[in-house]
Amino acid sequence: MEKFTENVQKFGFGLMRLPRLADGTIDVDQTAEMADRFLAAGMNYFDTAYVYEGSEEAIRKALVERVPRDKFYLTSKLNVTTNDAKDAASARQEFYTSLERTGAKYLDFYLLHAMNKENYSKFTEWDIFSFVKELKEKGLIRHYGFSFHDDPETLDRILTEHPDLEFVQLQINYIDWESPSVQSRACHEVAVKHDKPIVIMEPIKGGMLASPPQQVVDLMKQADPDASPASWALRFAASLKNVMVVLSGMSSLEQMEENLKTMKDFQPLSEAEQQVIVKARETINAIPQIPCTGCRYCVKDCPKHISIPRVFEAMNKILVYNNREQAERTFGFAVEDGGKPSECIHCGSCERNCPQHIQIRSWLEKAAAEFEK
Numbered sequence: 319m320e321k322f323t324e325n326v327q328k329f330g331f332g333l334m335r336l337p338r339l340a341d342g343t344i345d346v347d348q349t350a351e352m353a354d355r356f357l358a359a360g361m362n363y364f365d366t367a368y369v370y371e372g373s374e375e376a377i378r379k380a381l382v383e384r385v386p387r388d389k390f391y392l393t394s395k396l397n398v399t400t401n402d403a404k405d406a407a408s409a410r411q412e413f414y415t416s417l418e419r420t421g422a423k424y425l426d427f428y429l430l431h432a433m434n435k436e437n438y439s440k441f442t443e444w445d446i447f448s449f450v451k452e453l454k455e456k457g458l459i460r461h462y463g464f465s466f467h468d469d470p471e472t473l474d475r476i477l478t479e480h481p482d483l484e485f486v487q488l489q490i491n492y493i494d495w496e497s498p499s500v501q502s503r504a505c506h507e508v509a510v511k512h513d514k515p516i517v518i519m520e521p522i523k524g525g526m527l528a529s530p531p532q533q534v535v536d537l538m539k540q541a542d543p544d545a546s547p548a549s550w551a552l553r554f555a556a557s558l559k560n561v562m563v564v565l566s567g568m569s570s571l572e573q574m575e576e577n578l579k580t581m582k583d584f585q586p587l588s589e590a591e592q593q594v595i596v597k598a599r600e601t602i603n604a605i606p607q608i609p610c611t612g613c614r615y616c617v618k619d620c621p622k623h624i625s626i627p628r629v630f631e632a633m634n635k636i637l638v639y640n641n642r643e644q645a646e647r648t649f650g651f652a653v654e655d656g657g658k659p660s661e662c663i664h665c666g667s668c669e670r671n672c673p674q675h676i677q678i679r680s681w682l683e684k685a686a687a688e689f690e691k
């Protein structure tokens with residue numbers, strides 16, 4: 319792996335879900351306390367983005383204005399899907415806005431945000447690849463890479479066509495490791511093949527693996543009575559090859575303390591512990607759930623533009639994890655994207671296109687009853 323990863327500590331502070339005050343604004347005092355605790359534990363990687371509402375300004379006050387600049391690494395991201403990014407010039411402007419909001423003078427790591435097939439075309443058309451290269455030459459960023467949400471073939475293509483991209487951020491956790499929709503394992507293999515340092519996002523799957531189904535909790539307690547389910551998830555991610563940082567989006571000091579306990583003196587999973595993870599994955603996969611792979615073949619001809627895979631993701635968060643808060647959040651994104659399940663007119667087009675032969679109409683009725691009551 320590249321030398322630049324050497325001083326980066328393996329546990330990163332994701333700044334997407336910062337604590338908020340009653341009026342909805344970010345609690346800067348608590349964020350500062352969390353940042354101090356994080357630094358005191360020897361950690362140094364902070365991850366924000368242009369699209370994390372209020373986060374860049376909050377980290378300026380909580381960290382940049384209080385701590386010498388060489389004591390931390392700060393990361394932000396350029397997103398081509400925002401309303402602000404209308405063309406190449408306005409997309410590029412996001413970088414300067416991030417720089418101003420954070421007050422950081424330069425960014426240690428800069429990412430092309432949410433790369434997938436579709437966004438890759440836009441990043442290419444607007445030549446954002448040359449832009450980040452120029453920023454590095456000017457010393458305004460130290461290293462550039464991208465965060466990725468697509469299949470391993472697309473990842474391989476991007477890394478082959480742009481070998482100068484220095485690192486990659488992937489969604490990896492023990493449950494998505496073999497999942498046909500996220501394909502964490504296959505994406506990890508591609509990144510390792512290209513010898514890229516890896517930043518891991520969603521190691522606890524948005525918090526879901528902090529409270530997995532009871533059978534999994536029992537399994538983990540039996541193996542180690544003192545280890546929390548979240549610690550197993552973090553250690554699984556951090557044990558993988560080429561990992562530079564494992565991010566966790568923390569919202570409270572308690573979460574920070576809990577995660578630091580695991581990551582401060584990080585120990586990779588032993589062979590026996592890896593077997594516990596395999597068993598946990600098998601146990602979760604054996605729970606009846608909608609076998610949707612997220613391929614989206616069903617969506618293209620839906621006259622009501624229902625975001626079917628997102629709705630099913632929300633349903634599975636209820637069926638598998640019984641996590642209503644997370645499920646409703648995902649359902650909210652689904653109806654932002656398209657129609658409500660109750661708007662389905664039962665035309666059947668989606669079912670004709672679904673390679674998994676899922677009874678989509680029937681599951682949408684169940685989803686409407688679950689989330690629209």
Ligand code: SF4
Pocket residue numbers: 619620621622623624661662663664665666667668669678679682
């Ligand atoms: S059956 Fe419903 S969900 Fe399926 S394509 Fe028709 S309207 Fe869309």
Ligand code: SF4
Pocket residue numbers: 609610611612613614615616617626627671672673674675676678
């Ligand atoms: S076609 Fe089937 S498997 Fe693919 S996203 Fe739609 S419901 Fe899921």
